[in-house]
Amino acid sequence: MKLMILGATGAVGSQVLAQAQRDDRFETIFVPTRRPLGSPGKAHNPIIPFDLPLPETDWWAVDAVICCLGTTLKQAGSKQAFYRVDHDLVLACAEQARGAGASVFVLNSALGANPQSRSFYLRTKGEVESAVARMGFERVVLARPSLIDAEREETRPAEKLGLMAGRLLAPIIPKRYRPVSADTIAATLLREVTGRPGVITLESEQMRHD
Template sequence: MAKRTVIIAGATGMVGKEILAGLLADDTVAEVHSLGRRPPTVQHPKLRTHIVNFSSLPVLPQADDVYLALGTTIKVAGSQQAFRALDYDANLAVARAAQAAGVKKLGLVSAMGADANSSVFYNRVKGELENALEKMAFEGMVFARPSLLVGERAVLGQPERRGEKLGLAISKLIGFLIPANYRPIAATAVAKALLSQVPQAQGKTILLSGAMH
């Protein structure tokens, strides 16, 4: 079987970092092209790093799969406009550039509650992105919709989120009472789910936390 070439955007984030590690360890992957505003902290013979401006992406190398893991919060971004510029505009720009490069399979780190008709701005933007991607002619798409994400944010230079710590504490106490789709989920579990599903994807697949645990 011919080895795959893969593109990833957001490899310095919590889920993106785990996706990148999985791709670099995968013997079926020949090259990984990382797109970001800063380079990943890892080095590897397979890794090709591209420091980019997402509003004016260069022509991307021909590839098989693309993983979209760009994301932030409104608090970190500073405004709803800045949040949308990354979570919607940048992800969509990478998808379009990847499609032009011949990519057939796409994996997206979305969010539980993604809904273009939501009254919650965060969920609405996530849903609008999913809808925009659905209109593109990818052979297979996998949208991961994790609940509360947990992982080591400090190592990534990200601020700790009190909501995550509280959610994790509650889950440890009464997790057996919480439906699987609503329990906190590790970034590694989300990454593994996408890595296993994207290469074989046909049509659209939505992965909720219960299926990714």
């Protein structure tokens, strides 16, 4: 199987790449990034600016895509810039892969994603989910993790406080809202590359490490 990983420099994407390298199902792994990966291993690492429109190249021709692309409002600097990454860029990548023959698209989304949400962040995530589900992939998996438990290079004070509270109160918090580790999310995304056709939604409590 040929696999593409998008967003491989992030907390979840980097775990997906590490685990995919050890997965015998994948004979070829493409990991396009803006900057060269320090240790791509057996993966092919094309360097592209991720500006729209995206380049049309033969490495879009994969069997499955795991998409972990995403930013934050703070990093993006504006709602418009955030939307361009988390919506426009994700859909552009999905369109390229689908046009090149990909049959599976696994999207790392967010708990509460809903195109009707009052939250700009969750509304954006919901709009992307809906659009990808309509693209004609044989199998679409929409994974909605709660707060991601991972070490990050950038400082996120609010997220750090949320993680501390989540870890402390985990025994009494409903499973759906408990923090979930990046490696657990990655294992779930990789597991879901194969399965029955259709659009599958995975809530946070359904994620587990095999």
